[in-house]
Amino acid sequence: MIRARIRMGMVGGGEGAFIGDIHRMAARLDGQIELVCGAFSRDAENCRRTAASLGLAPERAYESYEAMFVAEAALPADVRMQFVAIVTPNHLHLPVALAALKHGFHVMSDKPATLNLAEAVTLEAAIKASGCHYGLTHTYLGYPLVRQARDMIAAGEIGAVRRISVEYPQGWLSAPLEGSGNKQADWRTDPARAGLGGALGDIGTHASSLAEYITGDRISHVCADLRAVVPGRRLDDDVAVLFQMEQGAHGSLMASQISAGEENGLWIRISGEKGTLEWHQMAPNELILRRPGAPVATYHAGAEFEYLTLAARRACRTPSGHPEGYIEAFANLYRDFASIVRGDKRALDDAPLPGIELGLSAMAFVEAVVKNAAGDEKWTDIGALVTAARRGQETDR
Amino acid sequence: MIRARIRMGMVGGGEGAFIGDIHRMAARLDGQIELVCGAFSRDAENCRRTAASLGLAPERAYESYEAMFVAEAALPADVRMQFVAIVTPNHLHLPVALAALKHGFHVMSDKPATLNLAEAVTLEAAIKASGCHYGLTHTYLGYPLVRQARDMIAAGEIGAVRRISVEYPQGWLSAPLEGSGNKQADWRTDPARAGLGGALGDIGTHASSLAEYITGDRISHVCADLRAVVPGRRLDDDVAVLFQMEQGAHGSLMASQISAGEENGLWIRISGEKGTLEWHQMAPNELILRRPGAPVATYHAGAEFEYLTLAARRACRTPSGHPEGYIEAFANLYRDFASIVRGDKRALDDAPLPGIELGLSAMAFVEAVVKNAAGDEKWTDIGALVTAARRGQETDR
Amino acid sequence: MIRARIRMGMVGGGEGAFIGDIHRMAARLDGQIELVCGAFSRDAENCRRTAASLGLAPERAYESYEAMFVAEAALPADVRMQFVAIVTPNHLHLPVALAALKHGFHVMSDKPATLNLAEAVTLEAAIKASGCHYGLTHTYLGYPLVRQARDMIAAGEIGAVRRISVEYPQGWLSAPLEGSGNKQADWRTDPARAGLGGALGDIGTHASSLAEYITGDRISHVCADLRAVVPGRRLDDDVAVLFQMEQGAHGSLMASQISAGEENGLWIRISGEKGTLEWHQMAPNELILRRPGAPVATYHAGAEFEYLTLAARRACRTPSGHPEGYIEAFANLYRDFASIVRGDKRALDDAPLPGIELGLSAMAFVEAVVKNAAGDEKWTDIGALVTAARRGQETDR
């Protein structure tokens, strides 16, 4: 029996975009997904060129996502796209997702899920109502050893979690890059397109989600220091947060895009009663476990390693010592999503695909940090913000 | 204009094989190559299942490579495969390549090029006669920072090369794995299928080729210590070599598959008059440069880094700090090969694709090491072996 | 001319103590200091045994520090101790220092300077009045590359400092060790002997002092999260702090003694406009400099390296590649202090010996963190606390 590929449409990702290419490589890597159509750019010419360079039939390069959803929905079931990958700037995540869901298409969205918490609540309701699948490409959660860490903590290997450090230093916005022709810098520092948070929304949510995913816990309270360091910048570019988690762990988080010379230095350390785990995104195939009175144990990624959990091993394509990286982590999310769309959820039993729950949590984190940093209160309760947002949502209906 | 994908056929890589999957992911990653047919296994059922799982039309799953070449050659020019990827055990590399060339198909072959030096000489002649392109997937030469090292040395940044250390420790054959159902172990320790060298041929040639590629020089003389450490093993599993290069550098090389606990630890250090470069395959995104009286400089992979050479940057898909790995290195070779087949050689101006020249050199290295280790002479001259092999070839004609 | 050794007395450091031995090794290493007397323990027998094992004349093993100061002051000038090393639990630092100063002896004190801020103000005044020298063994400030970092920042090599991360994870108090016969654990968790802070005072002050020393700046405001995680513990064992510095940098600090499995993991990262410096105490001979668009530069310790500043080179005893460590860093402080006592201040022109100014700053930091964590205010102003303490001091007189 021929296993048909899952058919994907894409919104965003035209020439000049960065993340669209990454999504396409990730979707392509395992040969389970086929890109069949796209609304790559509002610029029709760019859209057409992008489609051509990707080998798409010209008639499936659409002028707008609305047009795409309508046209694709009208195609035969075994031809039309099955899910859409949303790779636009943040402000379009919600409208595109809502339109896709309305037409019955599953959604794989770049993060953050939405521009803010209220939107996330709206999206959550729409997903539930639609019966469609929704995935969020929190890339770093696709790394094998992040899943290993999650499983080890769930299995109690370091005991109750006590303290977390998570940092995400970058340096690419050290200077005032916006307005100089850098598209990335332009929209990411524009509140209208990026949302409430700058560095906070872009990478701070990677850090908070990593902490939540690995611990299987939620951040409940934050106390924050948020700044725009570069003169004239309209969104924060540097943030530090003290936080508390529901199950009692405390932590600190830093996300900065003005750490000159830093590349993409996301890392996390989680200390529990019995040991401490540490993982660095730039050396992603190692997970370090320190235990009292024992040699330091470094877990390596490797498809053949029986000491890894099933979720971690399934996220490896190669034997140990053959480094996999960022694209493979991304591809793991796509492969998981393809399995879901195909109706095979086995892969997810052990490693949940990031979805709207995590996305909403990230938006609540952003909102709480912004609120806390702007006011006098020491600790801001995230749960209260979420409850209020849900209540607002109900009122709006 | 739609850029059509280059059409690939494959020989080998049926269920149970390892490297076939890697080749397919590598070919797929950049969306420039499409797998259209295959003779994946001598076992027709395996071949059929493999083709189906890959979404191939059943009629393009062939019972043999001979049948495939005949049938594909008869297809319209815009349908038939354009090149074949050879991913079989070593003993089939030559016959498959010769058959492909005969039918006018370009060849992308897993390494080593052939079983031995005589075969390599034969293949070299056949390639030249065919006018077809031939590439050899010496994976590690696809890494951006390997290309950076090559360019830096060519530019004289460390001066004349004086000393090289290159090692390739693995541990997977520490115990007698062959005969226990492990296909890899079976054929790799079988002289009929693997060739003259065991560890020497499998990974020793990766080490020697890495040294030759980075320095742009050739190994001229070897003095070797070759052993089968595991009792009953029919090919070497552990080798160490002192070597000299044509331009005066001396070096030592170690390749071992009985270094229990080692994963895939290929690394190299090259010292010149003015500095020393070091690269480790398991941390492939770093290249270390030590110079007298200066801080240690660590070059990082990253598409945006202007301090990298063009060849290195072109081999990066992501900004720095987003790790790429083994599959991406492999994919770089496929992307380069697709460019060649397409007639666009720009990519190769700066980083030559490994081909038959390097492949022949590796076979000569293997033959010289085996000869040296078996006899009393201290240094064995590789050039003399090659000359003799070419002469034998001419005589045979 | 024979260069006489500087004569040292010691208070504390009897059998069973840890830090006394370290001080003695540090004082001994360079052959410039001679231990001539001590009041090593309130337990006379312990004191006597300690003195004997150190080869001291029995008559110079004193029952109390008071007795020692009186007796030594009565000895001929070329025989009596010249300075006292205070290596007792924290609560004795002030009384011993005051007594020493009163008798005209210079003081080299283990950190923290005192139990709290008020005491530090008292000590500061006493030092000023005495005309004696006072040094504080903030060990980590004796490392060559910490001094290098300080000098590089002072020279503007990374531009204005923007963000600091400093962490000090330890795991030795992960379990309730106090009361089990561990002397260290007993006094360090006892408010009467340790002071206001537990982990905060013991290692948090190392972290804050490191940040202040390297930047040449002062922490002005703190926002803190302070806890005793282990049930029944009487002092904090885990603290995280957001902070601001006088010249505009922001930072986060973590100090924890319940990070199970961690050893002595002090590290710091300082980002400025033009680059980021990073240093790890457990790999002390490396200082990492990241700059936009440049290879990562790792500075190595080494007496011969002209790329290091004078202060850094003077703190090296060996050529590069010959690791120096904790004891040598400690010894650098003693060697500097010996130079001061001898009247030769050259060594200090480039690297100031930690003294009461830094000690008072650390006590203010502790007091501010405790106050902030206990109350509702978001940011606590350290300067205000110091001003108040000085005013209290004046009132008391």
Added chain:
Amino acid sequence: MIRARIRMGMVGGGEGAFIGDIHRMAARLDGQIELVCGAFSRDAENCRRTAASLGLAPERAYESYEAMFVAEAALPADVRMQFVAIVTPNHLHLPVALAALKHGFHVMSDKPATLNLAEAVTLEAAIKASGCHYGLTHTYLGYPLVRQARDMIAAGEIGAVRRISVEYPQGWLSAPLEGSGNKQADWRTDPARAGLGGALGDIGTHASSLAEYITGDRISHVCADLRAVVPGRRLDDDVAVLFQMEQGAHGSLMASQISAGEENGLWIRISGEKGTLEWHQMAPNELILRRPGAPVATYHAGAEFEYLTLAARRACRTPSGHPEGYIEAFANLYRDFASIVRGDKRALDDAPLPGIELGLSAMAFVEAVVKNAAGDEKWTDIGALVTAARRGQETDR
């Protein structure tokens, strides 16, 4: 009871020397040894100044080692030196040692033991005849984790040793430094003062001794490539060796002083049937153990670690995470030697002090490498050389 310090004399180590200072710091560190006299330099003025700067009585600064031995032997037993530290260039090691032994003084000698194998045989006999103790400061054998590795292998933790890689790259002689006023470079490249080997004798013997010490085995055969790379150099500056050990392990060794930019990069990897150990001198507080199918285990130095062997723990002065280094490793040898002189051999039960056996072995290694490199034979038998040397020695008597 006062524990008296062991009294040490020194030959060599005047102003301008490097290693003398290291020996003095090492001897001083633990407070168990006192320098009481010296013949620091043939230059009487230098000798006098050195003695003064060290606080020695002028009458115990001797013009020659011969004079020193005679004069000290005439002093009362509780005053005179008990052992001599020899820190001269290599050609004086034998005559000074013989003179010391003749006067009944124990000897602690810098390595190599002698200029060549014949001298080593002579010295071995003299030591045996004298009844005195003899230690050789093979510094690197004083590191805690080198001793740990030795113990682990002796305990069978990695099974029978199969393959060894040991390298010692340095760069300080990359350029022709001799003749430019650098004392070190002058004598180390002068056959008359350095002996048969340049890099081979200076650092190659560190590498071979490390391999022998850790495995508890002896190198039996060598096959070598020896060169002087820098034009005009009179001794080798670059060597690579294939070797075999008595118990069946094979290995490769590299020692080079022309690896431009390298500092002091000694490292070793030992693979056995069950695992692989790796240690790097520049990160001496870590010992890496790789085992099939297990996380990589990194052993850390630390006085409190019960997972370390007794010999390793005794070689630590500080708790884990407080780095010790080169001087401490050196000091461990001195502390061990002091224990021997004192008659307390407990420390040595678990970690033998390097002595003449290892020293003779190193000289045999040098001689075999030089012989092999100069001739046509593939493998040179070290045992045969030693036997011949002993026979020559007997004949001479």
